[in-house]
Amino acid sequence: MTDTDYEYQIVAYSCTYCAYNAADLAGGLRMQYPSQVKIVEIPCTGRIDILLPLKAIEAGVDGVMVAG
């Protein structure tokens, strides 16, 4: 496998009030984003605890994004 065919798996923890809404709006506008990004809606980025990204990484994702 070369770097180019590897599909990175990313979890995006997104605040329900902004980043999650933005993603929703982007969808509404028929904008595309890579399917390997998995969006997890959270009530606020203040909800982020080290345990959340840790569990995602343990489950095998390559990166964690916190958007808010």
Added chain:
Amino acid sequence: MITAEQKPLAEIQGLLGDAKKVLVVGCGTCVTVCFAGGDREAQIMAASLRMASKINGHPQEITDITVQRQCEWEYLDEIEKEIADADIVLSLGCGIGVQAIAEHFPDTWVVPGLNTTFLGMPTEQGVWEERCAACGDCILGLTGGICPIARCSKSLLNGPCGGSEDGHCEIDPEVPCAWQLIYDRLESKGKLDLLLEIQPPKDWSKSRDGGPRKIVRQDLRLIEDEA
């Protein structure tokens, strides 16, 4: 409260060796408050060890559980089954918790995940300081509520040594001079005369120097056979 900090992960991995089933036991009291060994830290520790064991190519089955207090038999009874199921127990309790597990579950091999550091308190967010040495003979009444046994680097009883400078101890600019603190406090309370009294050598037999200590309260004991 008892203040502790986690051992480095590599040291913990060394203590665990190649045990197949590891149980991480957190403690819900002192070490939770100092963010060293509570439920959250136990979960993080278990996740970190699981990932480390995968990276090393010898995946271990690592689970975690947290009890209210590792230092009481009743709370330990609650996790008897989980303990029996594990090859090794990693206690994130203080040194008392580790020993309580060892004593309560003689068939279990338990190792410490923390270094128990001191009796102290958080002085600000993220900062803990030692306050008490549990010397068994409290003299805070003479020193304005500031303990020279725990907080003076030399545990002096008769005032500051020559190493007090600008309020700190000569061993480290970050360490306040306990005797400067005592002096300031006694001065502000008009009690400097307390400092002029010669304090005799301390009775260390009431401290750890007298051997392991024990308190027996007959009024509280459950005596089964009084007859």
Added chain:
Amino acid sequence: MSEKDNGYLVGSNLEKVLREGHFAVTGELGPPQSADPAIIREKAAFLKGYVDAVNITDNQTAIVRMSSIGAGLLALKEGLEPVIQMTCRDRNRLAIQSDLLGASALGLKNLLCLTGDHQIFGNHPTSKNVYDMDSLQLVHMVTEMRDKGIFQCGDEIKGQTASFLVGAAAAPFADPTAFRPLRLAKKIRAGANFIQTQLVYDVKEFAIYMEKVRELGVHKEAYILAGVGPLKSPGMAKYMKKNVPGILVPDEVIDRMTQAGKEWIGKKAADLAPEEKKARSKAWKTEGIQVCIDLIKDIKKIEGVAGVHIMAIEWEEAVKPIVEGAGLYPRPEVK
């Protein structure tokens, strides 16, 4: 002070010199980090005849060295009178009393009681310290051994007890400075017969301290010896001013040391030829000795100062020119 039949507490040379009202001079000898007696003899030769007694340090700065008592006995054999230093860092009350019985039996008569530098500064920073007692409690304990013939626990010492002229240290400029004269008084009340102070470079501040000491009247109850020491370079002066707690070095002293090497000002050590470096060092050292002499002359004028304690560790050769230059040679002969 309780006194024995001969009128002296212990009859050491230092006690006699002080009692007769001479301006006393004590020196300091640091034992080697080895078991080599020749080093003690070499250092003793520089001091003999120029000091009334010499302090033998006890694992100074928490670095392991030949014991104060062992080195003190060697110095005694060389004709010097030792002042044994005893710290509370390395020994508990059992070890201290036992060592002092031994030291007294060997004929050592003067003792300086110290708390001791914290072991973190030395070459065994991972060791466990003792601090069973502090220096003040040590002063009291050895005074009671001598005067009441009792051990710290209260048991009687059957037979000959350990008798020492008891000394203590004082740090006039350490914090909290307002407490320092009171702490000195406390040490004297605990039994100290003589006091040796931390290094004095600021005579004005020292005079202020002594004024407070005189107000307390304790200068009449113990002999106060001011600590002095020759500077080797302006760098050493600046280092002490900045880094050593309880030492004040006034700018004029630093300026004098800097001026002594003015020929080489602005030149880095690496750019100097070996002979130039030697010449600069010699110029600095000559001035350092002169500064020390001038300090002694000024300190001698302060009421209540009974002598000087010259600390020229690893530079014992400097003691002779200092004592001579300060007009303190020859030392008095006392019987």
